[in-house]
Amino acid sequence: MFRIPQDARLVSEGGNAKTGYMRIEAENYFFELKWEEAQPKKVKPLSEVVEAFIKRLEKETKQKIPIRAKRVAKIFEHDGLFLSLRSNMEERIFFWYCAESPRVVILRFAFKAIDTTSRTIMRQMLTSLKCHGEGIDVWTLFESSFRAPPSFQLSERKMVVGRTYLLLLDHKLTPFAERKKEIVFEYFSMANVQFEEEHKDLDRWVDKRYMKDLKKRCRGVKFQSSMQEKVNNHAAVIKKGAGRSGILTRRSSSYSNATWYCEDLNRIYSVTISEHIARPLPLKRKIDEGAFGDFFRGFVSTIKCH
Ligand SMILES: [Zn+2]
Ligand SMILES: [Zn+2]
Numbered sequence: 001m002f003r004i005p006q007d008a009r010l011v012s013e014g015g016n017a018k019t020g021y022m023r024i025e026a027e028n029y030f031f032e033l034k035w036e037e038a039q040p041k042k043v044k045p046l047s048e049v050v051e052a053f054i055k056r057l058e059k060e061t062k063q064k065i066p067i068r069a070k071r072v073a074k075i076f077e078h079d080g081l082f083l084s085l086r087s088n089m090e091e092r093i094f095f096w097y098c099a100e101s102p103r104v105v106i107l108r109f110a111f112k113a114i115d116t117t118s119r120t121i122m123r124q125m126l127t128s129l130k131c132h133g134e135g136i137d138v139w140t141l142f143e144s145s146f147r148a149p150p151s152f153q154l155s156e157r158k159m160v161v162g163r164t165y166l167l168l169l170d171h172k173l174t175p176f177a178e179r180k181k182e183i184v185f186e187y188f189s190m191a192n193v194q195f196e197e198e199h200k201d202l203d204r205w206v207d208k209r210y211m212k213d214l215k216k217r218c219r220g221v222k223f224q225s226s227m228q229e230k231v232n233n234h235a236a237v238i239k240k241g242a243g244r245s246g247i248l249t250r251r252s253s254s255y256s257n258a259t260w261y262c263e264d265l266n267r268i269y270s271v272t273i274s275e276h277i278a279r280p281l282p283l284k285r286k287i288d289e290g291a292f293g294d295f296f297r298g299f300v301s302t303i304k305c306h
Helices: 046-061 116-128 138-143 202-217 289-301
Strands: 009-015 020-025 029-037 067-075 078-086 090-098 103-111 153-160 163-174 177-188 225-231 234-245 249-262 267-280
Touching: 029 116, 046 078, 046 090, 046 103, 067 090, 103 116, 202 234, 202 249, 202 267, 225 249, 249 289, 267 289
Parallel strands: none
Antiparallel strands: 009 020, 020 029, 029 103, 067 078, 078 090, 090 103, 153 163, 163 177, 177 267, 225 234, 234 249, 249 267
16 A cells, blocks of 8 residues: 555656556655666666756756755665755655666655654655555556546555555545545456456456445446447446435535456556535536546546556
8 A cells, every 4th residue: 555645646658567557646755766677687776867857857847956965875774875956846755776676766745844843745656556566566556557637636555465456535625515536447367367257257347246346446336338448458337327415405416437358468457536515505517428428528538558
């Protein structure tokens, strides 16, 4: 599991387990994680990686960046380098080589100011991040990728054996209405072992193995229709549903789900998008079904599952 502070949001991620990056931003800081595969015999010395990093940073910020402190450091049991410098921000950067993965990793923190809060954030990030091991770790997720609009915040990210789950949330509150969009992105690994029979029959898998859990994450979810479509070249079932609830404050909800089996990684993916609008009576509330459908399709089309 990988914890990020509540006010932070994942703004970009890309690549895969071998080479990739992610960037998380909040009002007063951002951090970046970059990794690149490096075979044991061809590993560049970290000092070269640092040099290239500084050069790029100087180019980006169009200024000379003096290094304030540079020292060796142990990071997740690996020998690494720690750098402290000032660009437009206060930066604390860790470089290391992980022979187990094997990859070179750069973890960069940039704060408007270094204070108790920023130190806490840094410590929490470092303790919640796993570099390697156990077969399932933070990088595993990056074998798949998708893009969500920046208004969505990553609100939960969980990884347990056999299962990875992300929740992204877009929440708008106005005096007379509350509008919420949620994306539940989830996959189950070793699908042909975990779901020996059901992985071949996705309608059945959703009903028997998934719906109960999904209801915990996505209250009131129900589907009224199901059809076949392709997602990332796999046969997928697409489900749609709508619901209404509440007496004094009326809530309308729309749901769409895509579920497919990815033979390449032996995973079942299930993605659910929901939109909720709540308004006090007698105000009208209506979800624009056309726009909701377009949003769902648009999001699903950005998914690369393998
Ligand atoms: Zn490692
Ligand atoms: Zn796939």
